[in-house]
Amino acid sequence: MRTTDNNGGKSIDKFDSLNIADLSAIANRNLLDLQNENPDLFVFPHSFGKYQDHVENPHIFSLDNENLTTYNLMGFIGRNSTQLTISSRFAKDENNDYFLHYMLQKVFSINLLKFDQTPxxxxxxxxxxxxxxxxxxxxxxxxxxxAYKKEEYNDTNVKGSIDVKRHILRNIPFTGKIAYTTREHSxxxxxxxxxxxxxxxxxxxxxxxxxxxxxxxxxxxxxxxxxxxxxxxxxxxxxxxxxxxxxxxxxxxxxxxxxxxxxxxxxxxxxKITFGKEKDKVYGLLFDGAWLWEEYLNTILKENFIHPENKTGKHRHYLFENNIQSIFPDFISKLEPKSVGDAKYIPLDRQQSYSENSEKATSIYYKTIAYMYRFNSKNGFLIFPRQDTSFFETYRIKETDGTLKKIGLAIPQTTENFKDYIKTMNFNEEELRQHLMTNKTPNSQQQFGVMAGDVVN
Incomplete structure (x- = not known):
């Protein structure tokens, strides 16, 4: 069975009762509990939860009487003879998930031309x-x-506990050496x-x-x-x-x-992960799309932008004086004037406005604007993946000189092979870099980049 990430709900009419029983044992379960109970379920990153946006849900997928709903996780998961493959929503077809493979290749610096998710x-x-x-x-x-490690010595420089038994075995008759053990940081x-x-x-x-x-x-x-x-x-x-x-x-x-x-x-x-050989065993390999998207963007922006890391504390900044309240914007420009940005693995071109108390507005807009204020920046941006053509929409923050841009990086949909896909992505990435470095302010909804089917020389 196959579906895509963030599918909005897929009908389960075609699933048989055995499929439903296996999927129900996985659905609506806390992801951390599933991982603790099933050592053959791998989720990357291991610190899952930091990168969730839009759908802040700790489940792999939800299941009710009518629909199966996925979120940001991609890969495959199974139980007994049932396996569910979750492709990226930008996959050309079920056999060519170029977008997922391309991000994996960039983030992990590996060749995934022949990587296939089928069991x-x-x-x-x-x-x-x-x-x-x-x-x-x-x-x-x-x-x-x-780490501290127990070491055994037999010499004249005693600096630990004397090992009487070993001393008698090795140093009788006495030769001037002492057998001893010590605990050293090694x-x-x-x-x-x-x-x-x-x-x-x-x-x-x-x-x-x-x-x-x-x-x-x-x-x-x-x-x-x-x-x-x-x-x-x-x-x-x-x-x-x-x-x-x-x-x-x-x-x-x-x-x-x-x-x-x-x-x-x-x-x-x-x-080995065995497909259906051990009863009720949950197995799989899953990637958090929000994490993968952020790490992928870092591979193409790292020359010009700092990428703070929440988990390691690298490039940590603080919101207030006296080092109060640490903050980790996704991207901060290395040069002045400062630009700060956030990676979003959601279709921002479809988002309009939210209610005053909406958590979505807080996670999508307000946090980045707060970072702009903290770094005395007039330029904020949100980068998200978008089908076929890249996209710009600029918001001017009322009664200020600040602007917040939505930037959609074009994800090709109709390339014939992975080689052409890479070439098209490289072209679109370069245009993204050029735009961010020149700080142009395009018209509200300007499209740029190459279409998925265009030839890039």
Whole structure:
């Protein structure tokens, strides 16, 4: 069964009773509860909830007697023999979800030309190999993980607890050395050893040849983890290292390592998602469209805009003096005059006005205007995906010099192949960058960019 994200409600008339029973066990359930109960359900990002807009719903989908309603999540999910694939609403057809594949390729820096969501072709575990570099980089941005580790020594520099039993075995007759143990803060620990074992596993995988050599930054990070773990690395101790990492890491600073640890364990334990082999098992791979859209926009705007990160605190700003109330606009221009913007994975060209107390108005307009005031900016913008042609609509904030722009980036719909799709997207992205940097004020509802079927040389 297939549908799209934010489908507004799809009739369930064609579903049989078995489908309905399986889907009902997933529908209307809190996503975090589902993940905790079903370890083979993967949702990216792991901090799901930060990026929700428009439909602030913690469910994968809702189901009533007539309709199945989806939200921002894309990918696939199943239970027993029932599987539901959720394509992006910009998919050309059910077999060519170019938009989802393109964003994944940009965000994770991988080649997804042959990625397919169908169960007979998709291998989620091979796909996790390609996600590993992304999460390794995210974790390394906080430094190499350090943890206390018990070390055993036998020398003259005693600085810990004397190990009497080991001392008698090794130092009788007495030679001047003392056997002792100490607890040290070390880069060579259970978690870094897990990462090292994962690196070595990927190196031997049939499809892993280019995974760890994608760019110089990744190669440098891999070499650092190899260096700090070389002292005690042993390929035969893999199961021991896996067992030592079954308890999730909860360090208050190294928060990015939690997701990396989970992916490493899944890769090394060779656990398979089996389609319908285990009764009542919920499995799947899902991406939050709002998160993916924001991260994708960062890949094309990062040269000119700062992208604050709520989860890591990178580029944190404050609303008030004395560092009160931290804020994280999606994008802040690096140059003056300042522009601040927000990524929205919703059809803003269809939105008009909301009631005075509407939460939608608060999340869509008011937050960005507050950021404009905070950064003394007259230029605010909201970027959203739009079918076929790009779109502009400019709002002048009453009795001020400030303007808030809605910018719709054209998402091609009729390209014949993925290669042409990429070419068209690159053209539209460049026009978006040029517009943001020149701060033009187009007429209210100006369209630009290439149509999905136009040829881009």
């Amino acid at each position: 007979n072709k998709e291998n989620i575990w091979d796909f996790l190999l390609y996600l590993f570099p992304y999460y390794l980089k995210k974790a390394y941005s906080q430094g190499i993980y350090k 880069y060579n620990n259970n978690l870094t050893q897990l990462i090292r074992h994962t690196i070595e596993h990927i190196r031997t995988h049939p499809y892993g040849g280019g995974v760890l050599t994608g760019d110089s930054e990744l190669r440098d990070i891999v070499s650092k983890f190899i260096f700090v773990t070389n002292k005690t690395y042993n390929g035969n101790s893999r199961q021991k290292v896996i067992t030592a990492n079954l308890k999730p890491v909860t360090h208050p600073y190294f928060i990015e390592y939690s997701a990396l640890q989970k992916i490493c364990l899944k890769i090394l334990r060779h656990e």
